[in-house]
Amino acid sequence: MFVVGTAGHVDHGKSTLVRALTGIDPDRLREEQERGMTIELGFAWLTLPSGREISIVDVPGHVRFVRHMLAGIGAVDLALLIIAADEGVMPQTREHLAILDLLEVRRAIVVLTKCDMVDNAWASLVEEDVHATLDGTALGDAPIVRVSAVTGDGLDTLRAAIDDALQAAPPPRDIGRPRLGIDRVFTMTGFGTVVTGTLLDGRLRTGDTVEVVPGGRTLRVRGLQSHRREVKEALPGTRVAVNLAGVSTEDLTRGQTLATPGRLEAARTFDARVRSLPGEAMRHNRRVTVHLAAAEAPARLRLFGTDEVADGAEGWAQVVLAEPIAAAPGDLFVVRLGDQTLGGGRVVEVNAPRHRRTDPAVIDRLASRALGTPEARLLAALERIEPCSTVTLERTAGLSPDEGRLTLDALIEKGDIRRLTPPAGEPVLVSGVTLAGYEETARRALAAYHAAHPLRFAMPREELRGALSLPQREFAAVLGGLTPGIGTRGEGVVETGWEPRPSPQQRAAIEAAAGALAAGGLQPDRVSFDPAIAAYLVEAGRAIDCGDSVLLDTAAFEGAQQGVIAAMRSHAGPMTLAETRDLLGVSRRNAQAILETLDRQGVTMRVGDGRMLRASR
Ligand SMILES: Nc1nc2c(ncn2[C@@H]2O[C@H](COP(=O)(O)OP(=O)(O)O)[C@@H](O)[C@H]2O)c(=O)[nH]1
Ligand SMILES: [Mg+2]
Numbered sequence: 001m002f003v004v005g006t007a008g009h010v011d012h013g014k015s016t017l018v019r020a021l022t023g024i025d026p027d028r029l030r031e032e033q034e035r036g037m038t039i040e041l042g043f044a045w046l047t048l049p050s051g052r053e054i055s056i057v058d059v060p061g062h063v064r065f066v067r068h069m070l071a072g073i074g075a076v077d078l079a080l081l082i083i084a085a086d087e088g089v090m091p092q093t094r095e096h097l098a099i100l101d102l103l104e105v106r107r108a109i110v111v112l113t114k115c116d117m118v119d120n121a122w123a124s125l126v127e128e129d130v131h132a133t134l135d136g137t138a139l140g141d142a143p144i145v146r147v148s149a150v151t152g153d154g155l156d157t158l159r160a161a162i163d164d165a166l167q168a169a170p171p172p173r174d175i176g177r178p179r180l181g182i183d184r185v186f187t188m189t190g191f192g193t194v195v196t197g198t199l200l201d202g203r204l205r206t207g208d209t210v211e212v213v214p215g216g217r218t219l220r221v222r223g224l225q226s227h228r229r230e231v232k233e234a235l236p237g238t239r240v241a242v243n244l245a246g247v248s249t250e251d252l253t254r255g256q257t258l259a260t261p262g263r264l265e266a267a268r269t270f271d272a273r274v275r276s277l278p279g280e281a282m283r284h285n286r287r288v289t290v291h292l293a294a295a296e297a298p299a300r301l302r303l304f305g306t307d308e309v310a311d312g313a314e315g316w317a318q319v320v321l322a323e324p325i326a327a328a329p330g331d332l333f334v335v336r337l338g339d340q341t342l343g344g345g346r347v348v349e350v351n352a353p354r355h356r357r358t359d360p361a362v363i364d365r366l367a368s369r370a371l372g373t374p375e376a377r378l379l380a381a382l383e384r385i386e387p388c389s390t391v392t393l394e395r396t397a398g399l400s401p402d403e404g405r406l407t408l409d410a411l412i413e414k415g416d417i418r419r420l421t422p423p424a425g426e427p428v429l430v431s432g433v434t435l436a437g438y439e440e441t442a443r444r445a446l447a448a449y450h451a452a453h454p455l456r457f458a459m460p461r462e463e464l465r466g467a468l469s470l471p472q473r474e475f476a477a478v479l480g481g482l483t484p485g486i487g488t489r490g491e492g493v494v495e496t497g498w499e500p501r502p503s504p505q506q507r508a509a510i511e512a513a514a515g516a517l518a519a520g521g522l523q524p525d526r527v528s529f530d531p532a533i534a535a536y537l538v539e540a541g542r543a544i545d546c547g548d549s550v551l552l553d554t555a556a557f558e559g560a561q562q563g564v565i566a567a568m569r570s571h572a573g574p575m576t577l578a579e580t581r582d583l584l585g586v587s588r589r590n591a592q593a594i595l596e597t598l599d600r601q602g603v604t605m606r607v608g609d610g611r612m613l614r615a616s617r
Pocket of ligand 2: 061
């Protein structure tokens with residue numbers, strides 16, 4: 001699941017494009033429909049050609065509503081920078097581009113809209129201008145797609161381009177610390193208070209307790225919806241509507257965050273690395289507005305060692321907020337003054353003490369904190385990309401191989417990082433915290449599976465892999481690293497000590513089925529067993545599933561196997577299906593099913609029209 005955001009100048013066709021792609025009108029407010037202009041964030045969703053489902057956040061382009069744009073654009077995995085072919089690059093095209101850069105949105109597609117209004121030569125001129133504008137920015141390599149929302153031209157190409165761009169995107173990070181920046185609060189008849197936002201860093205489940213930051217209230221998640229569908233569990237990287245128990249809409253506002261209790265601080269100040277946009281300046285003690293995720297607050301910047309950070313330069317600051325907002329080290333923010341975006345930065349430390357502005361040691365300390373010790377860098381890198389291999393981690397952390405190895409060994413020794421070795425392939429690294437998160441998820445998934453399938457001996461591996469959303473190799477490694485409470489059985493996974501728990505009625509049905517099979521020998525009556533009972537008998541070793549709905553008593557099957565082996569040993573050349581049928585005295589269909597099962601088991605093999613014993617027999 002990924003979130004895609006629009007960006008670009010007002011009236012360039014963002015909302016129209018979203019409607020053309022999804023069939024959902026993102027401008028849902030009456031005022032928006034009357035004025036034909038987006039004011040608030042709009043939301044839609046779409047299934048791409050690959051089958052991938054994405055959420056779309058549509059932002060307003062008007063200069064007066066950049067603050068609303070900022071509330072929605074921070075958490076997107078991909079931006080669609082929308083430029084009307086008839087107007088080309090305009091002021092909010094540049095401002096939104098600068099904001100995407102400050103918020104480190106690294107993936108984008110430039111969509112040239114309204115191509116039905118210009119000829120090809122004109123569109124090419126505009127494209128050149130776009131290249132010149134993007135050159136040297138993080139989005140310099142973004143593809144350009146020409147569309148018309150009116151004729152529908154280019155929409156298929158755009159859908160494919162979105163698929164392509166997301167193909168390479170890392171899956172949304174899941175570090176077991178869910179946070180959801182609230183961007184809307186409303187009441188829904190029959191539900192009560194609902195908030196929406198983009199879920200990051202972990203999953204939310206119905207029944208979870210969440211803390212509202214700032215504010216400190218804890219609330220219970222009564223229900224969850226994603227794309228208008230009710231879900232038991234919402235995944236990171238999705239747009240989520242959360243129904244909260246015991247709270248009224250007046251007690252919640254946009255900008256607050258829902259988080260695991262105790263995990264996220266309300267910042268009154270934070271220290272930060274700041275960066276000014278070219279041509280702009282951030283001055284010491286100037287009153288500005290800080291936008292962080294869906295929150296915004298008036299603030300002053302206390303600059304260290306300088307009175308001004310200007311024109312593309314970077315510096316260090318303590319941001320003193322007039323109202324607290326939820327913030328964590330690493331979070332990105334934007335600084336504005338009136339209708340002007342001045343720059344932005346990255347949070348280094350939350351609620352640090354006040355520092356002396358002129359003390360050079362302050363800057364040294366901040367710099368080493370921001371860059372971090374090798375351990376901090378390795379852990380921070382791991383959090384972004386885990387589960388991962390050793391080389392990838394060292395490369396991402398920017399450490400030399402020697403330093404990387406030493407640091408990694410120390411962290412493994414301390415238990416902060418776990419090195420898990422899959423049965424085949426390279427070891428996989430995860431943090432202890434994440435492994436604990438996997439364990440928790442696996443435990444829940446297993447408990448739910450066992451409860452839903454009391455007759456099954458184990459949960460299929462693939463189902464558990466789906467619950468953990470891990471690739472094959474990483475899954476195999478993690479499975480081996482889970483505590484003794486979780487084990488494997490055959491091809492499946494179980495809670496240690498799990499045994500099927502048939503009810504008295506089921507037990508009776510099992511015995512009746514087993515009795516009927518035993519009595520039927522190799523040609524039991526074709527009664528249709530409950531599939532759960534049949535699977536139970538097979539997994540218990542009491543029956544053999546020969547395929548083609550042929551279920552045989554194990555002893556009867558083994559008798560047939562001995563008979564076939566003996567007959568084939570003394571048979572000249574391959575034995576035909578008809579000969580086997582006569583030997584066993586069964587129907588052609590059962591003979592066929594038995595032989596195919598013996599093939600699968602490696603006892604026999606096909607030779608021309610008949611079968612022979614494998615050489616190893
Ligand atoms: N001819 C033409 N008009 C378009 C196209 N896309 C949008 N428009 C029109 O441009 C105007 C602004 O569109 P809108 O989606 O509200 O722009 P936004 O402010 O970027 O969301 C509306 O009148 C649309 O009908 C297009 O592809 N071709
Ligand atoms: Mg719009």
